[in-house]
Every structure is written in structure tokens, then in C-alpha cells.
Amino acid sequence: MSALALPLVRALIDLDTPARLSEDLLARCAADPASRAIAVNRRGELALAAPTSIIAPLAGRTPLAYLGRHADAPLVLLDATEGNDVRNLREIGLDLPGDQAALAAVAVALRQWQADAHCVACGHESELIHSGWVFRCPACGAERYPRTDPCIIVAVTDDADRLLLARAAHFAYPRASVLAGYVEPGESLEAAVVREVFEEAGVHVHDVTYRGSQPWPFPHSLMCAFTARTSGMPTPVIDGEEIVEAAFYTRDEVRTRIAEGTLQLPSGISVASALVTDWLEESA
Ligand SMILES: [Zn+2]
Structure with missing residues (x-):
């Protein structure tokens, strides 16, 4: 890999x-x-x-x-x-x-x-210390550190090595991508992968494999990339609210749909783009 x-x-x-x-x-x-x-x-x-x-x-x-x-x-x-x-x-x-x-x-x-310099404890304007990396409130002494929210993003493939692509409600047609979501309190990254894929596509996954991470400072996420497998060739079940379309695609289907204009993949600096490109080139 x-x-x-x-x-x-x-x-x-x-x-x-x-x-x-x-x-x-x-x-x-x-x-x-x-x-x-x-x-x-x-x-x-x-x-x-x-x-x-x-x-x-x-x-x-x-x-x-x-x-x-x-x-x-x-x-x-x-x-x-x-x-x-x-x-x-x-x-x-x-x-x-x-x-x-x-x-x-x-x-x-x-x-x-x-x-945002406001103290979360008392609302007073805080001062930066540690060369800009920590806020300290002069009124109550509370300190605040930069926070990072972990997100998982996952390329799910089935037994035919087809890739699960979904269109979120906020995506303009024909844009689709791999699934992603925030890690919940107390949850491991791997558990978040399993939960998100089932919640958003009704698909059970296993063989959750870490592939790398990238900061996503819009405004403070850390994207943790995974691949995962599902058994057989299941049909995704979506809620129609958050996810409006989801399906598994072969590499040929992806290329054909892109050429037809019925599918647009993620691009640019996104982890989604890296995951989809990696899958597309795997058996190219
Ligand atoms: Zn304060």
C-alpha cells in the first residue's frame, strides 16, 4: 500500500x-x-x-x-x-x-x-502568552489552548473492489465523495469509522486501516484517513437528509460517469481527493 x-x-x-x-x-x-x-x-x-x-x-x-x-x-x-x-x-x-x-x-x-480572545470562564478579554499559543485571562487566570477536532474520512470498498461514493445534501450535483465525520466524545478513530459508515450508508465495515492524517484548518479539524472493507456487495441505505445519494462504483464506472458529467470527484488539497485518487490508481 x-x-x-x-x-x-x-x-x-x-x-x-x-x-x-x-x-x-x-x-x-x-x-x-x-x-x-x-x-x-x-x-x-x-x-x-x-x-x-x-x-x-x-x-x-x-x-x-x-x-x-x-x-x-x-x-x-x-x-x-x-x-x-x-x-x-x-x-x-x-x-x-x-x-x-x-x-x-x-x-x-x-x-x-x-x-476570539474572550475568556470561556468569565468573558473577559484574554491575553496571549507563550508567544501566541496560549490565552490567559487577566481577570480570572483561566488559560485556553488551541483546539483541534478529529474527523475521520474513509474509502470503503466492497468485495468487487468497488468504491463507496456519496452525495451529501450540501453538495451540488454531480459532486460526490467518500464518507467523513467528526469523532464523538470517548470514541476511538476506528470506532468512528465503523459508526459513520453505518449511520450514513447503512453498511457494516471491517479491516479499518489507518492511511495518514492532514490538518484541515477550516477552522480547526484534523482529518484522519482510513480505508475499510465491507463484505459482499451491499446496497447502501441512506437517510435522504444528510446523504441524498450513495452507491458503490467500479473504476470504469467512475471514469465513464466523469466523462458523461454525471459524477464530479473531490479535488485540490482535500484528503478525500487523495483517497479517491489512491483507489483509482491502485489497479490502473
Ligand atoms: Zn476569565
Whole structure:
């Protein structure tokens, strides 16, 4: 089984986390002429520095968070301003170099988390500490850390090696994808796969196999990719509310339907795209 080609985790990045605890780190970054920045607005949109780059000189501006060291210089998060040419990570993720795509996911997730400074305990405006990675409330002392919601996404195949594709109610026809859903409290990733597939398609799965993970900072999910098998050639049972269409397809059927315009597969930086592409190319 080959590794999934996940666009936002093409490169491993080092966020230099121990350095965050230094109280004057952001001030030192601001004073360092070598410092560089990724600018993101509160909606999570990235400022372009060049057509395929989001890293620009910090130029003395005030950083929001420390993102580690990149190309031997400090890298920080910055607030994008009105004049910036901003793009969604979904649009530009594939065009960025691998390390920048991975850093962009961190910057987009962190900036959106920082956008709400209210203390969850008392409602007071909190202050950022740990170089932008923790909120502390000056009124009650409560601390708040960035959160990440785990989601599972799964390519289910039957005994004929057909792939289960479903159209969610919010998908425009003819778009379809593999099944996905949030992990519930107290649930393992594997149990979430089994539950989601049965809930959404009425299909029992086994051989749940982990294939990789990718951050999905829209605004704070972590997509955990799996493959799973079902026995026989079952007919999916859908609720008609959340999922409006679901069926198993052979590779030939998928290609024919795409050519006819009766099926549109996920694309871009999504894990769904990586899973479907992986299945399509498996026996190509
Ligand atoms: Zn508080």
C-alpha cells in the first residue's frame, strides 16, 4: 500500500516549540531584521508574498505568534491587512512548496483560534502568552489552548473492489465523495469509522486501516484517513437528509460517469481527493 499523497503534509516542519516559553521571544523576532512572517487575516485567508510564496520579511511589524525557524531565520505569524492580496489555503495549497503548505496550515489554524480572545470562564478579554499559543485571562487566570477536532474520512470498498461514493445534501450535483465525520466524545478513530459508515450508508465495515492524517484548518479539524472493507456487495441505505445519494462504483464506472458529467470527484488539497485518487490508481 503506497503512502497517501496529502498536499498539506508533504514536508515535516519543526515549530521550535521550546522557544515559545521565552517571554521576550516575539519582541526579539520583531527586532531581528532576518525575521520573516506569514500573514493571515481573522477569516483564515493568507497574504500572498509572491505567486507561489506566503513568506515575506517581517520588517519590524508586530508578530501575533512564533512559528519556529524557517530557512535559518525566525518565522512568525502576522495579521494580514486590508492591502494584502489574500487567498484561501484551499486555492493555493497545491501551488505552495511543501514546507510552506505545512506552515500555512499551522498559521491559518492558529490565526482563526486567536480571533476570539474572550475568556470561556468569565468573558473577559484574554491575553496571549507563550508567544501566541496560549490565552490567559487577566481577570480570572483561566488559560485556553488551541483546539483541534478529529474527523475521520474513509474509502470503503466492497468485495468487487468497488468504491463507496456519496452525495451529501450540501453538495451540488454531480459532486460526490467518500464518507467523513467528526469523532464523538470517548470514541476511538476506528470506532468512528465503523459508526459513520453505518449511520450514513447503512453498511457494516471491517479491516479499518489507518492511511495518514492532514490538518484541515477550516477552522480547526484534523482529518484522519482510513480505508475499510465491507463484505459482499451491499446496497447502501441512506437517510435522504444528510446523504441524498450513495452507491458503490467500479473504476470504469467512475471514469465513464466523469466523462458523461454525471459524477464530479473531490479535488485540490482535500484528503478525500487523495483517497479517491489512491483507489483509482491502485489497479490502473
Ligand atoms: Zn476569565
